[in-house]
Amino acid sequence: MLNKIERKHRLKTVVSALAVILVLILGTSSFTGAASNSSNDWRVLVRNAACVQGPIVLLGEIADPAQGVDARTWAALSQIKLWQASTKRGRPVTIDRDKLRNVLKYYMGAQVKRLILPNQLTVQTGGAVVTGQDLKNRVVAFLTPRAKSMSDDIEFKDMNLPLHYFLDNTYDKLEISLGDDIRPGRNIIRMRVLSHEGKLMSSKAGSVFINVWKTVPVAAKPLNRHERLTRDKITFRRVNLAHKPEIWDGTGGPWRMTRTLGRSQVFTQSHIEPVPLIEKGELVTLMYKNSRVQLSIKAEALGEASVGQQVAVRNLQSKKTVLATVVADDMVMVR
Numbered sequence: 001m002l003n004k005i006e007r008k009h010r011l012k013t014v015v016s017a018l019a020v021i022l023v024l025i026l027g028t029s030s031f032t033g034a035a036s037n038s039s040n041d042w043r044v045l046v047r048n049a050a051c052v053q054g055p056i057v058l059l060g061e062i063a064d065p066a067q068g069v070d071a072r073t074w075a076a077l078s079q080i081k082l083w084q085a086s087t088k089r090g091r092p093v094t095i096d097r098d099k100l101r102n103v104l105k106y107y108m109g110a111q112v113k114r115l116i117l118p119n120q121l122t123v124q125t126g127g128a129v130v131t132g133q134d135l136k137n138r139v140v141a142f143l144t145p146r147a148k149s150m151s152d153d154i155e156f157k158d159m160n161l162p163l164h165y166f167l168d169n170t171y172d173k174l175e176i177s178l179g180d181d182i183r184p185g186r187n188i189i190r191m192r193v194l195s196h197e198g199k200l201m202s203s204k205a206g207s208v209f210i211n212v213w214k215t216v217p218v219a220a221k222p223l224n225r226h227e228r229l230t231r232d233k234i235t236f237r238r239v240n241l242a243h244k245p246e247i248w249d250g251t252g253g254p255w256r257m258t259r260t261l262g263r264s265q266v267f268t269q270s271h272i273e274p275v276p277l278i279e280k281g282e283l284v285t286l287m288y289k290n291s292r293v294q295l296s297i298k299a300e301a302l303g304e305a306s307v308g309q310q311v312a313v314r315n316l317q318s319k320k321t322v323l324a325t326v327v328a329d330d331m332v333m334v335r
Contacts, residue, residue, distance in 0.1 A: 089126035184245075
């Protein structure tokens with residue numbers, strides 16, 4: 001049962017609400033415009049997160065004007081007194097839709113039907129709240145200049161972020177950072193609140209998927225293993241890097257294929273490798289060198305190797321096979 005103070009507070013609240021509603025219905029000179037023209041069609045949108053100052057929660061602290069409410073009308077509606085604010089500052093309290101409807105009906109009676117309610121309302125006494133939409137806007141503003149380093153054509157989607165973020169104090173600062181270097185695909189978002197002294201107050205995490213569209217090299221025709229890459233074998237196509245990791249950017253070389261690749265398929269780093277300085281079957285100059293003599297003859301490479309590595313070669317004159325060290329392009333040496 002309500003005590004005397006509660007009954008007195010509810011009576012004042014109901015009288016206040018009815019006074020405002022009566023003015024809306026009658027359309028007096030105090031409320032012109034939308035209120036008088038559509039007095040039976042006004043709506044108020046209740047937020048899903050709000051901060052109140054107390055000691056009494058006002059309608060204007062948890063809701064915003066919607067259909068049929070002009071500025072003058074809202075100035076009156078926003079002052080309707082509701083329930084007593086929590087005395088525990090900085091501690092959010094969540095109310096589900098059904099309970100919220102019952103609470104608002106308790107204070108506003110039948111006019112609760114004019115309120116557009118969220119699935120739940122989270123209220124905190126004191127501090128500030130960053131709404132879900134504001135949080136998304138801040139993340140996009142943070143990511144956009146960083147994503148430009150990957151491409152000018154980017155898209156942020158599947159943003160998995162908190163519904164809202166409450167700050168204990170109005171002077172606290174919300175900082176956003178990346179969990180790792182920005183990249184196409186899924187990225188981890190770090191959020192933390194710092195006091196004016198730089199003390200960590202709270203932290204949360206989220207994620208966002210980044211589509212990065214870019215024109216990249218693709219095979220102009222089917223390519224086989226160990227086939228050298230030349231310009232006539234490469235063309236270009238626009239692809240989403242989020243679904244094509246480790247794409248070759250077309251630089252460096254000379255390259256050859258490590259495995260087969262179909263026409264119009266994207267080159268990845270795993271498809272290519274540097275062309276060895278000496279390739280199997282290649283004719284090379286074989287040099288015999290010691291303190292007294294230096295001799296050079298033609299030989300056939302029986303394997304592959306780069307500078308400093310050893311490779312078996314066949315002397316084309318004697319037909320003997322020797323192990324030589326690669327010293328330069330098309331040149332091996334036996335000491």
